Amino acid sequence: MKSALILVVLLGSLTLSVASAQPSVEGCAKAQSSKVIINVRERGAKGDGRADDTAAIQKAIDEVAGTGGMALLPDGIYMVNAVAPRQLTLKSRMTLKLSQGATLKAISNGASHYAILTITGGSNVSVIGGNLEGDREHHQGTSGEWGMGLRIMGGAEHITIIDVTARKMWGDGFYIDGAKDVRICGVTADYNRRQGLSIIDAIDVFITGSVFKNTRGTRPSAGIDLEPDRADQTIRNVSITRSKFLDNAGAGIQILGKKGTANVSDVRIKSNLFRGSPPVKVKYADGVLDSAICHNRYATRPEPSRDPAMVATDVQEMTILAGCGDPGLRIRY
DSSP, rough: OOOOOEEEEEEHHHHHHHTTTOOOOOOOOOOHHHHHHHGGGGGTOOOOOEEEOHHHHHHHHHHHHHTOOEEEEEEEEEEEETTTTTEEOSSSEEEEEOOOOOOOOOOOOOOOEEEEEEEEEEEEEEEEEEEEEEOTTTTTOSSOEEEEEEEEEEEEEEEEEOEEHHHHHHOOOEEEEEEEEEEEEEEESOOOOSSSEEEEEEEEEEEEEOOEOOOSSSSEEEEEEEEOOTTTTOEEEEEEEEEEEOSSOOOEEEOOOOOOOOEEEEEEEOEEEEEEOOOOESSOOOSGGGGGSOOEEEEEEEOOOOOOGGTTTHHHHHHHEEEOOOTEEEEEE
């Protein structure tokens, strides 16, 4: 019987290096609609890793909101309060731009819920560049799993996230619950406790050129988890392409609908790289077609050979290219 799995590489390392540059973010970039630019340092932010910069950054955000302008964070470590009601909240028609060396870092807290950045009900909002860093290594509480890097919710729409790294969150790097038209391009979610990205309730989500890795700490520990909390929530028209899912404790991508509903549908998973097992898990989601899981690669370590002549070889990993709907890459449970 002809297998739909095609062996691509059997060498000492992957042909496609997991450390290689991320794919371009074509299709995500948006032109700034205003010349208004406010540097948060001009509003009192220190960026010294000690001062609480929450109020100064929020002041800059409030000034550019509605103008199509940009609040700019130059290099530095900006300590911010991530616990409601003082958390940073982005508003409609604005861009938050972090330079490559800029980090928004959550002040250590004991809250079960927090978010470094929140977009609630806004539209035409972009977040570009920089780092969001949580407090999982210094969290003061033991309960909860909802400490987020970037939370998008409450009917937000036309949201663009580009080249942002979210790491060390008590919960998820990125979280979407109640949003439409969200584009996530070139992001990295690294060493977050629950998920790299959770999608709870959303329509029209486009994810490309991103990395979701080292998720572990509390279940399900997936790279991306598409999982409505209630039967009346919907996940529809989601595209996940050209991304990497590396060494997550759970699935690379988990899709879990509500039993007896069809509230997860039209999810396309194509041209991604997975390392770790299982790559894709699907349950109670008949609207996710096997034929839409296509041309993905799975990096795995082969079983040790029992042939004495093979013991000394330097084979470490192999990459398998899966055909559309191949059961070797996708698991329905």
